[in-house]
Amino acid sequence: MGTQKFLILIVGPTAVGKTSFCLNLANRYQAGIVSCDSRQFYREMDLGTAKPSPMELASAPHYFINSRSIEEDYDVKQFEKDAIELLEKLFAQNRVVIMTGGSGLFAAAVTDGLDEMQELDPQIRREIIAEYELKGLTFLQEEVKNCDPEYFKLVDQQNPQRLMRALEVYRGTGKPFSDFRVKQKINRPFEVIKIGLERPREELYARIERRMDAMIEAGLFDEADALFSKRHLNALQTLGYTEIFNFLEGKYDREEVIRLLKRNSRRYAKRQLTWFKRDADIRWFNPENEADILTYLKDQIG
RNA sequence: GGUCGAGUGGCCGAGCGGCUAGGCAGAGGUCUGCAAAACCUCGUACAGCGGUUCGAAUCCGCUCUCGACCU
Numbered sequence: 001m002g003t004q005k006f007l008i009l010i011v012g013p014t015a016v017g018k019t020s021f022c023l024n025l026a027n028r029y030q031a032g033i034v035s036c037d038s039r040q041f042y043r044e045m046d047l048g049t050a051k052p053s054p055m056e057l058a059s060a061p062h063y064f065i066n067s068r069s070i071e072e073d074y075d076v077k078q079f080e081k082d083a084i085e086l087l088e089k090l091f092a093q094n095r096v097v098i099m100t101g102g103s104g105l106f107a108a109a110v111t112d113g114l115d116e117m118q119e120l121d122p123q124i125r126r127e128i129i130a131e132y133e134l135k136g137l138t139f140l141q142e143e144v145k146n147c148d149p150e151y152f153k154l155v156d157q158q159n160p161q162r163l164m165r166a167l168e169v170y171r172g173t174g175k176p177f178s179d180f181r182v183k184q185k186i187n188r189p190f191e192v193i194k195i196g197l198e199r200p201r202e203e204l205y206a207r208i209e210r211r212m213d214a215m216i217e218a219g220l221f222d223e224a225d226a227l228f229s230k231r232h233l234n235a236l237q238t239l240g241y242t243e244i245f246n247f248l249e250g251k252y253d254r255e256e257v258i259r260l261l262k263r264n265s266r267r268y269a270k271r272q273l274t275w276f277k278r279d280a281d282i283r284w285f286n287p288e289n290e291a292d293i294l295t296y297l298k299d300q301i302g
Numbered sequence: 303g304g305u306c307g308a309g310u311g312g313c314c315g316a317g318c319g320g321c322u323a324g325g326c327a328g329a330g331g332u333c334u335g336c337a338a339a340a341c342c343u344c345g346u347a348c349a350g351c352g353g354u355u356c357g358a359a360u361c362c363g364c365u366c367u368c369g370a371c372c373u
Contacts (some may be wrong), residue, residue, distance in 0.1 A: 036360070037338085038336095038337060038338065038339085039338055049338080051357070070343080073336090074336095075335040075337090075338075076334075076335050076336095077334090077335045078335080079335090080335090102338070103335075103337065104333085104337080104340075105335090105337050106337080108334075109334075109335090112334090113334090114334050114335070115334060117334090117335075120335085125335095125336090141315090155332095155333095155341095156332065156333085156340085156341045156342060157341095158334085158340095158341060158342070159333090159340055159341040160340070160341085161336070161337090161339070161340045161341080162332095162333080162341075163335095165334090165336090168335090169335095180334090181334070183334070209340075228312090234336050235336090236341085237336070237337095237338085237339060238338050238339085239338040239339090240338075241338090242338095263326095264338090265338085266328095268338055270328095270329085271331095271337095271338090272338090274330080274331060274332080274333095275332095275333075275337095278331095278333095289318075294304085296363075
């Protein structure tokens with residue numbers, strides 16, 4: 001059985017059943033579960049992020065869940081660093097580690113790596129945001145067109161976030177964003193086995209609906225209410241919370257929030273699928289067919 | 303049986319002779335430091351048949367369906 005290390009990455013849309021599947025898997029391989037879910041890191045958010053329950057958390061070693069506060073700034077690059085460090089430790093003890101979560105970019109940062117980029121002064125972004133709010137999208141478009149025409153040609157020119165990032169990099173480094181976008185896949189000291197979990201769309205949507213009802217039942221509104229005063233924080237720009245904040249501000253009634261919570265979760269699931277579907281390395285399974293997945297893994301890992 | 307009203311894309315809904323409303327739901331997509339975010343694209347439907355007209359979802363006739371009222 002050699003010294004080969006394996007990271008089993010389990011991805012898929014929200015509510016497809018990643019948590020319970022990973023728990024079984026962790027048990028079988030005596031492996032830890034690393035989260036690559038951009039919202040489950042935060043300890044102040046619970047219900048709305050569909051974290052594993054305390055009981056589930058106790059039944060296998062979990063990493064990164066509840067590791068951060070919503071008050072902290074946290075981004076993919078930091079996550080990549082943290083994850084690689086952690087994986088090194090975990091692989092020293094175990095040849096198999098599981099990673100799961102719904103955030104495609106975060107998973108990719110670990111498996112493929114992000115392009116090298118120096119630290120930027122956070123003040124730069126703050127300034128750019130302020131300028132954008134004052135002068136609008138046209139301003140961003142003009143700036144990026146000037147400092148990085150190459151990137152300007154391929155970005156979503158209507159997308160302020162992308163434009164701001166390009167500008168931020170330019171102002172912080174003096175070089176166009178394009179120069180850094182080498183998209184070179186980094187070789188990791190472990191093998192990655194990518195498994196996608198998927199179900200028929202209707203079934204997935206029914207699960208999303210049921211789970212949202214359960215979250216509400218469990219007190220999602222109270223949780224969001226308690227965080228209301230912090231709703232400006234980035235971590236709270238999150239599906240499930242923003243809708244309730246708007247409700248608390250009186251933008252619509254209770255029936256409408258619930259409708260939006262469900263609808264937006266469905267749309268989120270769809271976006272996740274779009275993201276993951278383009279990764280040809282992912283093998284897709286219905287989580288109901290656990291036996292098939294285990295056979296496949298056995299084949300890969302031995 | 304009679305009288306009147308209505309029938310528009312999955313749903314709601316405007317149009318009432320020529321200029322493909324709109325909303326909701328849905329689908330597809332983009333993606334390298336805010337990512338559960340941000341952004342982009344997509345529906346020629348007017349109950350059926352016939353007629354009038356250069357031209358009909360819009361006017362006329364018949365048929366069908368639904369609703370209301372009358373006997």
